[in-house]
Amino acid sequence: MDKDRRAEKRGLSKKSKDAVFIYGFLAWPILHFLVFWVAMNVGTVYNSFFEISIVNGRTFVWFENYKEMFRFIFGVKERGILNWHGVLNSLSLIPLAVFINMPITLFFAYGIYKKVFGYKVFRTVLFLPAIVSTVVLCLAFRLALDSQKGIIVPILRLFGLAGDGSGYDTGVVPVGGWLGNDETMWGAILVFSVWTGVSGNIIYFTSSMARFPESVFESAKIDGATELRQFFSIALPMIWPTVTTMTITLVAAVFSWFMPSLLLTDGADRATTIGLMITQTVVVDENSTVICAFGVIVAVFGAALILSVRKLMEKLTTEVEY
Amino acid sequence: MRGKYTGGDRVFRSLLFITMFIFGLSFLAILLWVITGSMRSSANFSKNPFGIFDITFETIAKNYEKAFTYKVGGTTDMFRMILNSAIIVTGTTALAVIVPAITGYIVAKYDFKLRKILTDLAVITLVVPTVGSVATTYRFMNALHLIDTYSGVFLLSAGGFGFSYLIFRNYFTAIPWEYAEAAFLDGAGNVQVFIRIMLPQAVPIIVSIAIVSFIGNWNDYYTPYLYLREHPTVAYGVNAIYSKYKTNYPVVFAAMTFSVGVVLIIYLFFSKTIMESMSAGGLKG
Numbered sequence: 089m090d091k092d093r094r095a096e097k098r099g100l101s102k103k104s105k106d107a108v109f110i111y112g113f114l115a116w117p118i119l120h121f122l123v124f125w126v127a128m129n130v131g132t133v134y135n136s137f138f139e140i141s142i143v144n145g146r147t148f149v150w151f152e153n154y155k156e157m158f159r160f161i162f163g164v165k166e167r168g169i170l171n172w173h174g175v176l177n178s179l180s181l182i183p184l185a186v187f188i189n190m191p192i193t194l195f196f197a198y199g200i201y202k203k204v205f206g207y208k209v210f211r212t213v214l215f216l217p218a219i220v221s222t223v224v225l226c227l228a229f230r231l232a233l234d235s236q237k238g239i240i241v242p243i244l245r246l247f248g249l250a251g252d253g254s255g256y257d258t259g260v261v262p263v264g265g266w267l268g269n270d271e272t273m274w275g276a277i278l279v280f281s282v283w284t285g286v287s288g289n290i291i292y293f294t295s296s297m298a299r300f301p302e303s304v305f306e307s308a309k310i311d312g313a314t315e316l317r318q319f320f321s322i323a324l325p326m327i328w329p330t331v332t333t334m335t336i337t338l339v340a341a342v343f344s345w346f347m348p349s350l351l352l353t354d355g356a357d358r359a360t361t362i363g364l365m366i367t368q369t370v371v372v373d374e375n376s377t378v379i380c381a382f383g384v385i386v387a388v389f390g391a392a393l394i395l396s397v398r399k400l401m402e403k404l405t406t407e408v409e410y
Numbered sequence: 411m412r413g414k415y416t417g418g419d420r421v422f423r424s425l426l427f428i429t430m431f432i433f434g435l436s437f438l439a440i441l442l443w444v445i446t447g448s449m450r451s452s453a454n455f456s457k458n459p460f461g462i463f464d465i466t467f468e469t470i471a472k473n474y475e476k477a478f479t480y481k482v483g484g485t486t487d488m489f490r491m492i493l494n495s496a497i498i499v500t501g502t503t504a505l506a507v508i509v510p511a512i513t514g515y516i517v518a519k520y521d522f523k524l525r526k527i528l529t530d531l532a533v534i535t536l537v538v539p540t541v542g543s544v545a546t547t548y549r550f551m552n553a554l555h556l557i558d559t560y561s562g563v564f565l566l567s568a569g570g571f572g573f574s575y576l577i578f579r580n581y582f583t584a585i586p587w588e589y590a591e592a593a594f595l596d597g598a599g600n601v602q603v604f605i606r607i608m609l610p611q612a613v614p615i616i617v618s619i620a621i622v623s624f625i626g627n628w629n630d631y632y633t634p635y636l637y638l639r640e641h642p643t644v645a646y647g648v649n650a651i652y653s654k655y656k657t658n659y660p661v662v663f664a665a666m667t668f669s670v671g672v673v674l675i676i677y678l679f680f681s682k683t684i685m686e687s688m689s690a691g692g693l694k695g
Contacts, residue, residue: 106522109600128547223646237659380542
């Protein structure tokens, strides 16, 4: 338009006009990336070698923050927010996501693709947790599990699995309720994350499956392959690139995952996660550089882990073009 | 129908159906419990958490009135939180569409020096968990006096290389370039081709990304929790109302029902568009 006409007057070639367009429009996103991704991460590494206080300002402390962080994590030194439960909890979410949530999601998507009875209803209903906010899901789960006014305990009571709610005769319900008991709270959170983890990604799988050529399945059927067999030898290989991307996203999300811990247990020590420890520290003390050291370790370790997962998954199968 | 499937397939299908049914039913049951609970009196609810026949107009009005008039932090009632949410959601949703659409389009359709690097950028951001940089980001935002401001949240969300960039890039890659070339021959400029020829073909994916990010931003708890404490949004407010009315479930349910209702309506309107357009681009990293 105007810009191009001006460019023409100046005798710019199509190539230079392209360059003006490309870099003109990419300037902002690139700048944003450089500031909020590159600079913030470099800044985190930099800060991790300093101590920052309002009184003394910045002091270079070598690896002191790293040592301190490991002391907290391995329980050598007591600290409310940073503890080894959080690291272990976060890591335990990885096998859960990869070996439970992902397969269930895949099978559900396959069921919808294969038009299992009621698939139209399932397609909408199973997507519900993806659109309902985590706050609401957490509160609903928390209140449903409540021993006094929830609905789970009365149902268990019907089967004689829970006491009458008075005293300590609580049956399968632990003292304080599942979310209030140190021993069971993380387990309850895992149940929550399976219950809600199936949902959101189903859309990517069903949509990838929608593009499958019918003919492949038809001929497999004629050859007598069962639908379960078709899933493993046809559907899964064809959908593998999406599975790989999804798995990487899920594993990466584990490191910042914290909402259910915060909202279901108010951030109890035994139910904390890496993401929650970092966020809560920032809320309490934005000048904490121990948390920067922790962040650096998480980034390095996490990236290595995620890259290995990616490599492994790419090796597992060769991509099928269709 | 019976003869259509072999024995093994019938077992497989039944198992799939049963599992999907259990999950689906649990979602609907809890949702129903929350919605009906929001209409009952606290006293009745305490006596029997399952009842639905004691709903009256007065009990509904009472719960929703309490939920809507409670002031979070002593200053912000639900109406103000709706306004806060509306401002935040409008801005962040617009940014989540515009910026990634531009970057996705340019990387998909133009050949330039930085292209390879930018193609990999989304993968790098996926692979490195940068949750630890939040302390640095918070300090930076604080230094710019952008904590507790709308513009701070907009600035944070105005990136162009996130997840929707991947989806836009794949979508634009799949759109043929012939029309654009014809337009270039007719003397159209780059901006013109983008806005008049390519964008209209991407309307379905734009709508989908807009809806998905609308839902995500409406539901977002993290951003207001960290960067917007003085301007609570509805998602933040729901939890605040829970903290206040811990034992009065119906009031908490009223707030939850409202927060869910908004996205549910949007979802039911647009679910077909979302489902359809997602299938076009796919998700290959």
